[in-house]
Amino acid sequence: MTNRALGVCYYPEHWPEDQWSSDAALMVETGLSWVRIGEFAWSRIEPREGRFDFGWLDRAIETLGDAGLKVILGTPTATPPRWMVDKHPDMLAVDEHGRPRRFGSRRHYCFSHPGYRDECYRIVTLLGERYGSNPHVRAWQTDNEYGCHDTTLSYSSAARDAFRDWCAQRYQSVAALNRAWGNVFWSMDYDSIDDIDLPNLTVTEPNPAHVMAFRRFSSDQVVRFNRVQTEVLRRHTDAPLIHNYMGRILDFDHFDVGADLDIASWDSYPIGFLSDRIEATPEHKARFLRQGDPDMQAFHHDLYRAVGRSGKTGQPKEGGWWVMEQQPGPVNWAPYNPAPLPGMVRLWTWEAFAHGAGAVCYFRWRQAPFAQEQQHAGLLRPDSAPAPALGEAATVARELADMPQAETATARVALLFDYPSAWAWEIQPQGADFDYFRLSFAAYRALRRAGLSVDILRADGELSGYDLILAPGIATLPQVFLDRLGDFPGTALIGPRSNAKTPDLSIPLPLPPALPGLDATVAQVESLPPGISVPLSAGGAFAHWFEHLEGAAMITETTTAGQPAIMSNGKQHYLAGWPDDAAFDRLIANACTAERIATRNLPDGLRCRDTSTHRFWFNYAPDPVEIDGMTLSPAGVAWVPL
Secondary structure, X not given: OOOOEEEEEOOHHHOOXXXXXXXXXXXXXXXXXXXXXXXXXXXXXXXXXXEOOOHHHHHHHHHHHHOOOEEEEEOOOOOOOHHHHXXXXXXXXXXXXXXXXXXXXXXXXXXXXXXXXXXXXHHHXXXXXXXXXXXXXXXXXXXXXXXXXXXXXXXXXXXXXHHHHHHHHHHOOHHHHHHHHOOOHHHOOOOOHHHOOOOOOOOOOOOHHHHHHHHHHHHHHHHHHHHHHHHHHHOOOOOOEEEEEEOOOOOOOHHHHHOOOOEEEEEXXXXXXXXXXXXXXXXXXXXXOOOOOOOHHHHHHHHHHHHHOEOOOOOEOOOXXXXXXXXXXXXXXXXXXXXXXXXXXHHHHHHHHHOOOOEEEEOOOEOOOOOOOOOXXXXXXXXXXXXXXXXXXXXXXXXXXXXXXXXXXXXXXEEXXXXXXXXXXXXXXXXXOOOHHHHHHHHHHHHHHOOOOEEEEEOOOOOOOOOEEEEOOOOOOOHHHHHHHHHOOOEEEEOOOOOOOOOOOOOOOOOOEOOOOOOOEEEEEEEOOOOOEEEEOOOOEEEEEEEEEEOOOEEEEEEOOOOXXXXXXXOEEEEOEEEOHHHHHHHHHHHHHHOOOOOOOOOOOEEEEEEOOEEEEEEOOOOOEEEOOEEEOOOOEEEEEO
């Protein structure tokens, strides 16, 4: 894989300057070629307003570059310094309870604050002018982990003013807004858009249309904030522009942000996410305690591969994706932080490359002995002795040198994913455990259990070239999807809860799902508490959610009580509920049989991914696994030619 590379995140401002050159030399000796710096360094670049110290950053870039490393320079806007807050005290984000965030951590700004946006324009301009043509600076990262720590939504006065302007542009008149939101209900009509406040601190549930508009606005503010930086950098550099997204952060539309970037990256923390961000049984979490969930990393790899190719028009653009931060050992932020099983850092790295990553960068080079992340492992210990992951990174570097070129192949199966649907079902879940990511991830898991490679598409993505598509829970199916669906020759599994809302979060007429050629109507919905399910006549059950369907379309599956479970128009199938694992496995096996797609019932924890030339096998299980005459040890990786 000659176009794949390893890197590391480094903070020269944390270490004595006479240590930089030896660090750089060891990075190169390990086989690393990229190094990310600078994303948290504003206070060292501009310690007082208008007083700059670029000298140390000049020397750091020169030291790293002279050693043969390519620098990713981060814009430092995720950590505005103390003097900035003193200058703009109202730049702090405000939480839903009306409490302003405080200085003393990171991501403490409001995306809507015009003064802070101007300050970001200023510092990024200075960095672009100084380093845009520097031969050692080979890529740029904007900010850091937009949305992390619940920082997308702000209820500040700046956000309120910007939201009013956004509403005026979107609806054009207060009368149109009142109609779209259904404000006749509970006497919520407005006389002026200037009367609209933010949807927090209401006595009971605010108008869901109001909340949905605020969520769309808040996502657009992230896009606008990022675009300020990309437009500056485009004037000063031809190097690729990147942002590092975080796993299961859904508060803004990553496809929209990605349209202004060249490369999408994400920060992969498999063990932290298993403990902190995945619904699973205690048995599942215990089994994969030191490995991470077998599908969580792969899901995000495929998602950000799609984000990296996301154009503003919905048409794909040339782009790529990276892992900007790869967990190398115990982290500091999850409820519990076990160490990885030996070999897992190598497995996680190879899995990213098998899904098409251009680079995998480990976080971080040396464990910090101070501040908030001092318990977060690095490739080196705080005393500079090697940590376990250093040897695994060196192993991957040697293996990469011997691995032939292997490009990511287009899968035959695609899963549609849509950020506004996550907001819709968070606003109106109708069931306490109805979660859009959880539903999409359940479908993805089932595809992976069947041994399938999966592409993830945005909801308006191109369907041609795929034989099987899944579209679970997309609140408002785009018209372009509905148009393409009519011409799609493969099998489509759509639902549950698809096309169930207008963009303003009302029930549409005709009633959902309103799919072309499918005479089926959702007459009633019910959410199901834990432990309650609707058994299916062919096996498995619906959990969490069940819809009562009526209409003249063919009933291709029923519940054991005889109610429609799936209604179909040819190979277009609408699911009336959320399948459990057994039902998902059966439905996907049947769909793949119809499309002559080979499947396998993989052992628990074994996963695969096909490139254009090789099939990669990954053993997440804590026990050895036999497959195709091979024995994969725990954390084992193997690749065979196709």
